[in-house]
Amino acid sequence: MKARVTFVSLIVLPICLLICLGNTQWQEWSGVGVSKGAPLPPAENFKPRPHGEEATKAGLKLDVLQKIDIEMQRHVAAKNVAGISALIFKNGVRGYFEMFGWADIEAGKPMTEDTIFRLMSMSKPIIAVAALTLYDEGKFTLDEPISKYLPEWSEPKVLENGRLVPARRPITPRMLMSHSSGLYYGNLQGIPTQEGNLAATMYWFVRRPGVTLREFSEALAKQPLKFHPGEGYEYGHSIDILGRYIEAVAGKPLDQVLKERLFVPLKMVDTDFWVPPEKVHRLCKVYRQPQPGVLEPGRDTSDPTKKPTLFLGGHGLFSTIGDYERFCRMILNRGELDGVRVLKPETVDLIFQNHLKVPTMKYGLGGVVDGEGLYGWGGAYGTQFVIERKHNFFVIFMVQTQGYKAPTYPVFLSLAYEAAGISKRFAGGLGAGGVANLIKQRDKNNDGKLDRNELPRPLFDRLDAIKDGFVTEDELRAFWRRDRK
16 A cells, blocks of 8 residues: 555655755756666667757757667667657747657557646645746745635644654745645654644545545645755645635535636647546556567556546646647746746746755755756656746656666657757855765664655665665765766
C-alpha cells in the first residue's frame, strides 16, 4: 500500500529535490537520481531532420537542433525511453517540435503530434493557476486560513518530538501552492494514533469507488502535519487539497472549474482527468524501466478511460504537448493568449517569485523558481517543462516511463538551451555552505549525516557512494563536483 501512495514522491523527488535548493540552479542537478542510461549506438547511424523557417524565426541554431534530432534517436534506439515528444518555443515562435520513437511499441504506433500523456505531477502548475483565477476575482487572499472554506482544517495537528501538538498557525493557500503547508506523501514514524498511517488511509481512499475530493480532504485533515505550516518545504498532498479548496471557493467540481477557467479559454481541448473513448487510440502507453536499456509495459494505477469522481490535482491530468504549449504561452505572455486574459499580469509575476522561507530552497506558486525568471516542474512519468521569462523561451518534454531514470531529458534540455543561444552559468552549486544546509535541513536525528529515512530512496541510493547506509557531506560534495564535470 505504501508504494502506491508514495510513488509520485519517490520518482519525482530524486529529480526535483535538489532542483528546489534555492541557490543551486536546477539544471546543475538535473542528473541527480538519473542513471547514465544504456550505451548509445553511434551517432553516425542516425540522420538529422530538416529545420527551416520556423526555427529561423525563433532564432534557434539549426546545427544544434540537428544534434537534438540525433541524440533523441540514439536514446530511443538504446531503449532509454520508448518515445519522445519535444518542443522548443522562443521569441513568440514554436521553433522546434519533433517526435521520436513509439507511443506503443507492441502495436507499432509511432509518437504523433496529438499523442495524449499522463501529466502526473505536471498537473500541479495547472491547478495552481486555476486557483489564482479565483484569487484575481477577490474570492480569497493568499494568506487567509483555508479553513474559511474547508472547516476540517480549522485545527491541524503537527507531529513534534513524538507527540501531536496544535499547529502554530493555520494553513493558507500560499502554503498549499508552495508545498510549505506541512502536508506530505507517505508515513510519519512514531504517530501515537490509530489514524497515523497516512499511506494506508490515502490508498484506501483513492481505490474506493465514488470517493470525492471533499471526503479525501476530510480524511487527510485527521492526519498530522510534518512540520508547522509555513516553516518548511515538503513535497506532498498540498496541491490535492488546493484542488478541494478551489471546489469549495467556486462551488463547483474541480474538473468543471478547470474547464471553464482554463481549458476552454485557452483551447486546451485534450486536457482532462480522463481520456474519453474517441481519444483512447491517442493515449501513449506507459512503460516501466527496471534497468537501463530495458522497457516493459507498465500499468496504470486506475483506468484512464473512466471518468473519476476523485479529481486529484496533484497528479491526475492527461494532456497533449500542444495543450501544454498553450498553457506555457499564456504564462510567458503574463496571463494572456490570443486576446483572452486568464490571469492578471501581476498575478503571473507572483508565480515566478519565491514563496518559501527555507533558506536553501526556492519555490513559486505551483512550480520551482530560481528568482531570475525561471519557472517549471515535471511529472513522475518523465514529463517536464521549463519557462525562461528573460529569454522569451520555454521547452516541453514528454515521455511515459515509470521509474524514469534515463538521462534523456538532461541531454535534451542542455541542447535546447544551446540551440536558443542561452548561456546558463550554473554557478555556485551546492558548494560547502549548500551541502551543509542540505544536511542540516534533512538531518532529523542530528547525527550530521543522512540515512534512508531522510532522503527519497532512489536519491539516497545514488548518493551513498560507499554503500554504508549513510550519505555524508563528503559524499554530497564529491557527487556535486563529479556531476559538474
